Amino acid sequence: MFNKILIANRGEIALRIIRTCKEMGILTVAVYSTADKDSLHVRFADEAVCIGPPSSTESYLSIPKIMAAVEITNADAVHPGYGFLAENADFAEVCAEYNVKFIGPSPEMIRKMGDKITAKETMIKANVPVVPGSGGLLKDANHGLKVAEEIGYPVMLKATAGGGGKGMRIVWKPEELEDNFLKAQAEAKASFSNDGIYIEKFIEEPRHIEIQIIGDQYGKVIHLSERDCSIQRRHQKLVEECPSPFMTDELRKEMGEAAKRAGEAINYEGVGTVEFLVDKYRKFYFMEMNTRIQVEHCVTEEVIDHDLIKEQIKVAAGEKIEGEDYVPLMHAIECRINAEDPFNDFRPAPGKIHSFHSPKGHGVRVDTHVYAGYAVPPFYDSMIAKLICRARTREECILKMERALDEFIIEGIKTTVPFHQRLMLNEKFKSGDFNTGFINDFDLEE
Numbered sequence: 109m110f111n112k113i114l115i116a117n118r119g120e121i122a123l124r125i126i127r128t129c130k131e132m133g134i135l136t137v138a139v140y141s142t143a144d145k146d147s148l149h150v151r152f153a154d155e156a157v158c159i160g161p162p163s164s165t166e167s168y169l170s171i172p173k174i175m176a177a178v179e180i181t182n183a184d185a186v187h188p189g190y191g192f193l194a195e196n197a198d199f200a201e202v203c204a205e206y207n208v209k210f211i212g213p214s215p216e217m218i219r220k221m222g223d224k225i226t227a228k229e230t231m232i233k234a235n236v237p238v239v240p241g242s243g244g245l246l247k248d249a250n251h252g253l254k255v256a257e258e259i260g261y262p263v264m265l266k267a268t269a270g271g272g273g274k275g276m277r278i279v280w281k282p283e284e285l286e287d288n289f290l291k292a293q294a295e296a297k298a299s300f301s302n303d304g305i306y307i308e309k310f311i312e313e314p315r316h317i318e319i320q321i322i323g324d325q326y327g328k329v330i331h332l333s334e335r336d337c338s339i340q341r342r343h344q345k346l347v348e349e350c351p352s353p354f355m356t357d358e359l360r361k362e363m364g365e366a367a368k369r370a371g372e373a374i375n376y377e378g379v380g381t382v383e384f385l386v387d388k389y390r391k392f393y394f395m396e397m398n399t400r401i402q403v404e405h406c407v408t409e410e411v412i413d414h415d416l417i418k419e420q421i422k423v424a425a426g427e428k429i430e431g432e433d434y435v436p437l438m439h440a441i442e443c444r445i446n447a448e449d450p451f452n453d454f455r456p457a458p459g460k461i462h463s464f465h466s467p468k469g470h471g472v473r474v475d476t477h478v479y480a481g482y483a484v485p486p487f488y489d490s491m492i493a494k495l496i497c498r499a500r501t502r503e504e505c506i507l508k509m510e511r512a513l514d515e516f517i518i519e520g521i522k523t524t525v526p527f528h529q530r531l532m533l534n535e536k537f538k539s540g541d542f543n544t545g546f547i548n549d550f551d552l553e554e
């Protein structure tokens with residue numbers, strides 16, 4: 109087992125990782141920018157190293173700064189958390205060169221899943237269903253027209269270096285294809301320095317359902333059931349839950365097996381998530397694979413009653429997976445509490461928190477790095493807390509969430525708490541009748 113882990117991250121996830129390390133008897137090193145000197149991850153780690161100014165590129169995204177902190181503290185592993193360097197293959201490679209364990213998959217695997225066409229080809233080989241499409245880069249707009257003719261409109265143009273919704277365009281008819289192709293290409297080039305575009309059938313009103321997997325260094329992969337992440341706004345998830353209200357035992361089995369084939373095909377090591385689009389007929393298609401621990405991992409922890417960060421560290425240290433596939437025994441819902449104004453287009457609302465009281469009680473979990481007197485810096489992601497509720501049924505879980513949200517007092521800044529309060533009362537949400545388009549039609553003032 110590792111002696112000392114450096115956590116190359118900030119906020120709630122840095123704190124979350126420190127907690128597990130402490131329970132495992134592993135020493136921790138926090139790194140922080142000057143904007144985060146008062147953050148709890150700095151306070152609770154065994155050691156803390158300042159790695160630069162507020163700007164992420166000069167701190168949490170700086171590989172040289174992180175590696176310098178690794179060297180002076182003599183850490184033998186690095187946990188990247190999510191975001192920042194978590195899916196940066198170059199960083200994983202530098203860690204290997206320094207003989208420091210990157211807690212995550214190999215640089216090759218990160219690269220394979222980072223390039224969306226390569227990922228899709230890998231899935232086809234592993235017999236995982238993918239969305240019908242060109243199956244490779246489009247040579248030009250004419251090539252796109254030909255493929256679109258075959259698969260039928262509407263189609264979607266996507267950047268191979270994209271992901272998470274960046275660089276995507278829907279095309280409804282042939283006349284619109286060339287213009288959209290050129291725009292997608294230009295956007296992809298500007299955003300990713302890679303103008304590769306591919307095309308696929310546009311799946312209308314899909315659900316976003318993902319399967320959590322974990323693989324060990326000996327080729328064993330198990331799945332830990334699904335999370336429904338259909339409640340999103342501009343590709344930012346707002347609510348996640350398990351089980352999905354749309355799930356059936358049969359579909360879970362099929363999607364779980366597909367996710368395991370995906371992991372096995374690449375000898376996946378660590379925790380990972382296979383994201384699927386699920387259409388109204390319950391047909392599912394591979395979308396992307398995330399090679400990191402995700403924000404919403406807590407939902408799975410609550411329903412299967414295991415610490416995923418602990419499992420992640422154990423497999424990174426070379427331990428074998430003991431369990432088998434898990435099916436949910438409870439229902440869990442997570443609400444992301446962001447420092448944003450939901451009545452003003454979710455505009456970021458950083459600033460000082462004057463008073464803070466977090467909900468408590470049976471089945472209520474709050475993961476947060478903030479406290480009364482803490483100032484939310486304007487430089488990073490606006491998520492300040494995750495509220496996770498667990499109960500025996502979805503109905504009870506929603507009622508518990510309503511109760512917990514009512515107890516949440518955050519004064520001094522605007523937050524997404526009022527949004528979630530309204531969502532928990534919404535009939536469509538309560539009946540489980542929603543897809544990724546839900547938020548577009550959701551009116552807070554109603």
Ligand code: MV4
Pocket residue numbers: 239264271272273274308309310311312314315316337338340343385395396544
């Ligand atoms: C799609 C799609 C429909 N058809 N692909 C959005 C994020 C990126 N990972 C892929 N995304 C989508 N890809 C095809 N062929 C619809 C989306 C999509 C979406 C997916 C999941 C959750 C929310 C979404 C919101 C808009 C579009």
